[in-house]
Amino acid sequence: MNELYGRIILVAEKEYFITDDLTQALEKAGADVLGPVGTLDGALSLLEVMDRVDGAVLDINLRDEAVYRVIDVLEARGIPYVFATSDGETAIPDKYKHVPRWMKPFHLEDLAKGFGDLLRR
Template identity: 55%
Template sequence: MSRTHPQPSLTGRRVLVVEDEFFVADDLVQALTRLGAEVLGPVPTRDEALDLLATAEKIDLAVLDINLEDEAVYPVADLLAAQGVPFLFATGYSQAAVPTQYRHVPRWEKPFNPQTLADALPALLRDQ
């Protein structure tokens, strides 16, 4: 007898997308929207992400590219961590390239399937 697994859902969740590659960001936004998320962004720079965090209402989780137009996203990650917001890195960087203090953060290595990544995000909320 086969068991059906419930479709992952992000209904009512606000998801920040910080990604400087337009097509990756667009595909990810579409995948998140299909799961019912309210997407903030995508924002392509670290400064825009920090500005959005300073002014946005509650954010439930975030997807961060590590390298944004030659700037590291780590200040955004630090602010999210301080606010208790779960996040993951969607990056071309290998695990070895990630600084030690961020090695515990879930990492999706590019290229990845945006829908598969979006489907995994509800588990990030449950792990809190």
């Protein structure tokens, strides 16, 4: 069974080409992509109006703003998420060291499969 089929996945990423590739990979795996958005306010606005979000793929920095306020909303709602980032481990506060992190550049098919595994937990 495809774990991503019909799942609503928020994509918050500032780099256009990565966003495009990531969106295509998730959609190919059966997910419905929410966004994508490249700003903190954009991500927060989508979370405010959407009753259902099944997961999120987040860049740590969205146009020079840290994504941690988005994470607070996701965690309060029990929504799983992953970081898709080129930032090293030192850029991530200790509070978020437990979050799965996929380093850019990554293989998109592996990311979609890994996210499906996360949703299965």
